[in-house]
Amino acid sequence: MKVGSSRYLMEKKPVFKKLLDQLLARYSYASVIASDVVSKNYNISGRGINIGEQNGFGKRAFTVRVYDNGGYAEYSSVTITEDDFESVLKTIEESLKASRAYNRMATPVSDDEKLAFCKSTDYEIDPVELGDEAIINRLAQLREKGKAMDERIMDVTCRFNFQRYHKIFLSKNRDLEQNVLFTDAAVVMMARKGAEIKTSYKSCSCLGGAEVLDQVESFLPITKNTVIDLLSAEPLTPGEYDCICSPSVTGMIVHEAFGHGVEMDMFVKDRALAKQYVGKRVASDLITMRDGACTGYDDVATFFFDDEGTVAHDTLVIDKGILVSGYADEVSAKRLGVEATGNGRRESVDHKAYTRMTNTYFVEGNDELDDMIASIKDGLLLDEPSSGMEDPKNWGIQCMVSFGREIKDGKLTGRIFSPIVLSGYVPDLLQSISMVGKTVEHAGSGFCGKGHKEWVKVSDGGPYIKARIRLG
Amino acid sequence: MLNLILETLKKENIAVWKVKKTLRERAELYFIRKQLDMPRYAVVPEYEVSIYRDFEENGKAMRGLSVCYVDEGQTQEEISAKIQAAYFAAQFVKNPFYELADAICEPYKESTSNLRGMDIKSAASALADAFLSIEDDGIAFVNSLEIFVRRTEVEIIASNGLHVSFGSDKIDGEFVTQCVKPIDVEQYRQFSYDNLDAEALKQKIATAIEDVRRRANAKVAPKTGTYNILLTGENVATFLEYYCIRSHASTIFPGYSTWKKGDKVQKDGSGEKLNLDLVATTPYSADGVAMKDLPLLRDGVLQNIFGPTRFMRYLGEQPTGDFTKLRVEGGTMKFEDMKSEGTLETVSFSDFQMNAFTGNFGGEMRLCLLRENGKDIPLTGGSINGKMQDVEDKLIFSTEKYEDGSYCGPYAVLIPNVPVAGI
Numbered sequence: 001m002k003v004g005s006s007r008y009l010m011e012k013k014p015v016f017k018k019l020l021d022q023l024l025a026r027y028s029y030a031s032v033i034a035s036d037v038v039s040k041n042y043n044i045s046g047r048g049i050n051i052g053e054q055n056g057f058g059k060r061a062f063t064v065r066v067y068d069n070g071g072y073a074e075y076s077s078v079t080i081t082e083d084d085f086e087s088v089l090k091t092i093e094e095s096l097k098a099s100r101a102y103n104r105m106a107t108p109v110s111d112d113e114k115l116a117f118c119k120s121t122d123y124e125i126d127p128v129e130l131g132d133e134a135i136i137n138r139l140a141q142l143r144e145k146g147k148a149m150d151e152r153i154m155d156v157t158c159r160f161n162f163q164r165y166h167k168i169f170l171s172k173n174r175d176l177e178q179n180v181l182f183t184d185a186a187v188v189m190m191a192r193k194g195a196e197i198k199t200s201y202k203s204c205s206c207l208g209g210a211e212v213l214d215q216v217e218s219f220l221p222i223t224k225n226t227v228i229d230l231l232s233a234e235p236l237t238p239g240e241y242d243c244i245c246s247p248s249v250t251g252m253i254v255h256e257a258f259g260h261g262v263e264m265d266m267f268v269k270d271r272a273l274a275k276q277y278v279g280k281r282v283a284s285d286l287i288t289m290r291d292g293a294c295t296g297y298d299d300v301a302t303f304f305f306d307d308e309g310t311v312a313h314d315t316l317v318i319d320k321g322i323l324v325s326g327y328a329d330e331v332s333a334k335r336l337g338v339e340a341t342g343n344g345r346r347e348s349v350d351h352k353a354y355t356r357m358t359n360t361y362f363v364e365g366n367d368e369l370d371d372m373i374a375s376i377k378d379g380l381l382l383d384e385p386s387s388g389m390e391d392p393k394n395w396g397i398q399c400m401v402s403f404g405r406e407i408k409d410g411k412l413t414g415r416i417f418s419p420i421v422l423s424g425y426v427p428d429l430l431q432s433i434s435m436v437g438k439t440v441e442h443a444g445s446g447f448c449g450k451g452h453k454e455w456v457k458v459s460d461g462g463p464y465i466k467a468r469i470r471l472g
Numbered sequence: 473m474l475n476l477i478l479e480t481l482k483k484e485n486i487a488v489w490k491v492k493k494t495l496r497e498r499a500e501l502y503f504i505r506k507q508l509d510m511p512r513y514a515v516v517p518e519y520e521v522s523i524y525r526d527f528e529e530n531g532k533a534m535r536g537l538s539v540c541y542v543d544e545g546q547t548q549e550e551i552s553a554k555i556q557a558a559y560f561a562a563q564f565v566k567n568p569f570y571e572l573a574d575a576i577c578e579p580y581k582e583s584t585s586n587l588r589g590m591d592i593k594s595a596a597s598a599l600a601d602a603f604l605s606i607e608d609d610g611i612a613f614v615n616s617l618e619i620f621v622r623r624t625e626v627e628i629i630a631s632n633g634l635h636v637s638f639g640s641d642k643i644d645g646e647f648v649t650q651c652v653k654p655i656d657v658e659q660y661r662q663f664s665y666d667n668l669d670a671e672a673l674k675q676k677i678a679t680a681i682e683d684v685r686r687r688a689n690a691k692v693a694p695k696t697g698t699y700n701i702l703l704t705g706e707n708v709a710t711f712l713e714y715y716c717i718r719s720h721a722s723t724i725f726p727g728y729s730t731w732k733k734g735d736k737v738q739k740d741g742s743g744e745k746l747n748l749d750l751v752a753t754t755p756y757s758a759d760g761v762a763m764k765d766l767p768l769l770r771d772g773v774l775q776n777i778f779g780p781t782r783f784m785r786y787l788g789e790q791p792t793g794d795f796t797k798l799r800v801e802g803g804t805m806k807f808e809d810m811k812s813e814g815t816l817e818t819v820s821f822s823d824f825q826m827n828a829f830t831g832n833f834g835g836e837m838r839l840c841l842l843r844e845n846g847k848d849i850p851l852t853g854g855s856i857n858g859k860m861q862d863v864e865d866k867l868i869f870s871t872e873k874y875e876d877g878s879y880c881g882p883y884a885v886l887i888p889n890v891p892v893a894g895i
Contacts, residue, residue, distance in 0.1 A: 046727065047722055048782075049564070051562075053541050055520065059543060060543040061516070071510065076515075076516065096511070098511065098597060099508055132561040155728070195861060238891060269648075331510075352510070389823035391838070393656070394838075396836060398835060398836030400825070419827070419830070419834075423693075423853060472856075
C-alpha cells in the first residue's frame with residue numbers, strides 16, 4: 001500500500017502558492033516547505049501505559065525562505081491564511097532589515113532547477129487501521145512474556161512508534177510532494193543488583209507500518225540473556241584491545257565517530273578535519289561507506305526530497321578506505337561549490353535546516369563472524385551502543401557501549417565487562433579494521449542531534465567488524 | 473482557537489480534560505566567524521489536549537489518559553475527530569486512578585526576566601553586537617555562534633477548574649571556539665540565561681577562547697591509571713543528576729529507585745555532606761502545579777521526592793511538578809587548593825554522562841589539565857569511567873560558585889580515585 005496525500009496540505013497548497021507569488025515579487029528567490037504530521041507513541045512498563053500523539057518532532061508547520069542581500073532568511077509558523085500575508089511579509093522584511101546591519105556570509109542562490117513530482121512510500125500494515133487496542137495488547141503480551149522469562153527481571157518496557165508525514169516544497173520552479181510512513185519498536189529489560197539497575201535493550205525500525213512489530217518477539221530471549229549476564233559484569237581494565245563490533249556498534253562508529261565529520265556544513269565552518277582528507281585514505285581498504293535517503297537500505301531516514309527541496313541521493317562516502325565525498329545541505333553545497341546531496345534536514349519544519357545524515361552504513365565484507373571470533377587471542381565482542389558524540393575537528397572518539405564479552409584464544413569465555421567507553425583517534429580505529437562481516441544490519445530507533453539539539457530520525461549500521469580500539 | 477477547543481470538549485461530552493496552550497516566539501541568529509549565516513524568526517502556537525477516561529478494571533478504579541495536539545486553524549470537525557480518537561485510546565490506558573493537579577485559579581504571572589517588554593529580535597541583536605565586539609588575535613576565536621531568544625506564553629485549563637497562565641523569557645545557544653596554532657582544535661560550549669546579560673556571554677566566550685588555546689597546546693592523553701578528578705561547571709550538575717533521577721517519583725513508583733524520604737542516600741565518609749535544592753524556574757508545572765523551590769537533600773538525607781501529578785499521587789505525595797534547575801549549597805575548599813599534585817582537572821568533555829540507574833559516570837576528555845610540579849599540563853583525549861557509589865562519600869566542593877540556566881552552586885567538585893583510560 002502507498003501512503004496517501006494529506007488533505008490539509010492539498011487544501012492549503014493554493015494559499016502557499018499565492019504567498020510564494022507575493023514573495024517572488026519582492027525577492028529573487030523564495031520557497032515554502034510545509035508539513036502535516038501524524039505521530040503516535042505506545043509504551044508499556046512498570047510506570048504504566050501510554051498511548052498518545054508525539055509532539056516536537058512534527059506537526060503542521062511551514063517555513064518560508066527568501067534570498068536577499070547575498071543570503072537567506074527564514075520565517076516559520078504553523079498555518080496561514082491569505083489574511084496573514086501582510087504580517088508575514090512585514091515580519092520577513094523587518095528581519096532582513098535588521099540583518100543588513102551585519103556582514104553576511106556569501107551564499108550563491110539556489111539553482112532551483114525545474115522539477116515536479118509526488119511520491120509515496122509503501123507499507124504493509126497501517127498502524128491506524130490496526131488500532132490502539134491491538135497495538136497496546138500486543139506490547140502488553142510481549143511484556144508479560146519477557147517478565148516471565150526470569151525472576152530476576154524487575155521490569156520490561158515495550159514500545160512502538162509511528163510517524164506518517166506529508167511534505168510539500170514549492171518554489172518558482174519546484175512543486176514537490178512526498179508522503180512517508182516509518183515505525184520503530186523496542187524492548188528494554190531491567191534487572192537489579194544491589195543499588196544498581198542493569199538494563200539491556202534491542203530495537204528495530206522500518207520504512208513501513210506496524211509489520212515492524214513482528215520482529216520484537218525474537219528480541220526477548222536475547223535481551224533477557226544480556227541483562228542477566230550484566231548482573232555479573234566486571235569493570236574493564238583500561239587499555240587497547242582487539243575488538244569485534246556488533247552491527248549496532250559498527251553503526252555508532254559509522255555515525256558518531258566518522259559520519260558527523262563529513263557533514264559539509266562543518267566544511268564551510270572549517271570544523272571538519274575530513275575536509276583535508278578528501279581523496280586520501282581514512283580507513284582500511286576493507287571499508288566502504290554510504291549515506292543517503294535512497295541507498296537501497298530503506299529505513300526511517302528514507303525520503304524523496306530533503307527539507308530544502310533537494311532530491312534524495314545515495315552518496316558514496318568512503319570507497320575501499322579512500323574518502324570520496326561528504327554530504328551537504330543546499331546552502332553549504334553552494335558555498336563549497338559542490339553538488340547538494342539531499343541532506344538538508346530540519347527537526348521539524350519550523351526549525352533551521354542543517355547538513356544531517358540519513359541512512360548511513362558500512363557495506364558488507366567477506367568474513368564469517370565465527371572466523372572473526374576465532375582470530376582473536378585476547379579481546380572483546382562489543383555490543384549495545386548507549387551513546388556517542390562527534391568530534392569532527394579532531395576526530396576524537398567518544399562512544400559508549402553497554403558491554404563487551406571476553407574472547408580468549410578464539411572463543412567467547414562467558415565473562416562480561418560493563419560499561420565500556422571507546423576513545424582514540426578515528427582514522428586509527430578505521431585503519432585498524434582487519435575483518436568485515438558478510439551481512440549489513442541497520443536500525444533507526446533513536447534520534448541524532450546536531451551538537452546537543454535539533455533531533456532528527458536517522459538509521460545507521462553495517463556488518464560485524466574487527467578493529468583495534470582503546471577502551472576504558 | 474482555545475475557545476473552539478473548549479467548546480468541542482463540551483460538545484463531545486468529555487468529562488475530564490486538560491488543555492495547555494503554548495505560544496512560542498523565537499528569534500534566532502546564526503553566525504559563522506563574524507559573518508551572519510542566517511536570521512530566523514518563528515511563531516509557533518501549540519495546543520496540547522489531554523483527554524482522561526475513567527473506568528473500572530477488575531473492580532479497580534482506573535484513569536486512562538491520551539494526549540492529542542490540535543493545530544492552529546483546525547476546524548471543529550477536525551478537533552472533534554482528534555478528541556474522539558484520544559477518548560477511544562484512553563480506554564486502553566489502564567493506569568490506576570489519580571486526581572488531577574489541584575484546581576487552582578490564579579491571575580496571569582508575568583515573567584520577571586529583563587527581556588519582558590523587549591522585542592526578542594532586538595535582544596538577539598544585542599547579544600550579537602556583544603559577540604561582534606570581542607576582539608581576537610586570529611589564532612584563537614569564535615568559529616560559529618547560534619543565538620536563540622525565546623518568549624513563551626503558557627495557559628493551562630482543566631475540567632476541575634484549574635486555570636493558570638504565565639509568561640517566560642529565555643536566552644540560550646551554543647558556540648564553538650577554535651584555536652589554529654600550534655594544533656588546530658575546537659571546543660563546544662552552550663549557554664543559557666533567564667535575563668539579557670551580554671557581558672555574561674562575552675565573559676563565557678572569553679573563557680572558552682582561553683580554554684581552546686590551552687587545548688591547542690595539549691598533545692597527548694593522560695597515562696592510564698586512577699586520578700583525583702576535578703569536574704567543573706555544567707558537568708557538576710550532570711554528575712549530581714544521580715540524586716535527582718533517583719528521587720524522581722517516576723523512578724520510585726515502579727521500583728527502579730528504592731529511595732524514600734528520610735533515607736540517608738549519601739554514604740558517610742570524609743567528604744562533604746550534600747545539601748541540594750530543586751529550583752523552580754517557572755511559576756507552574758506542565759500539569760498546572762504551582763512551583764516553588766524544594767529541598768532535596770540535607771546532609772545527604774533525602775528530604776523530598778518530586779515529580780508530575782500522576783506519580784506523586786500514586787505515592788501519596790502532593791504533586792510538586794518537574795524541575796530543571798539544581799542548587800547546591802556548600803563548598804569548603806578553594807579551587808586552587810583542590811589542585812594538588814597529580815590531580816586531573818577536566819575542562820571539557822565531548823559529552824559527560826551520568827547513568828543514574830547504575831551510578832556510572834564518564835566521558836572522553838577534550839581538554840584536561842594535569843597538575844605536575846605545580847604547573848597545569850594541558851592534555852587531550854582519554855576517558856574517565858567512574859561510579860558514584862564508590863566516590864559519593866569523599867566529594868569535596870569548591871568555594872567558588874558557578875551558575876547557568878540549570879545549575880547554581882560550587883564551580884568544581886573533587887572526586888578521588890577515578891579510573892582513566894589514556895595512553
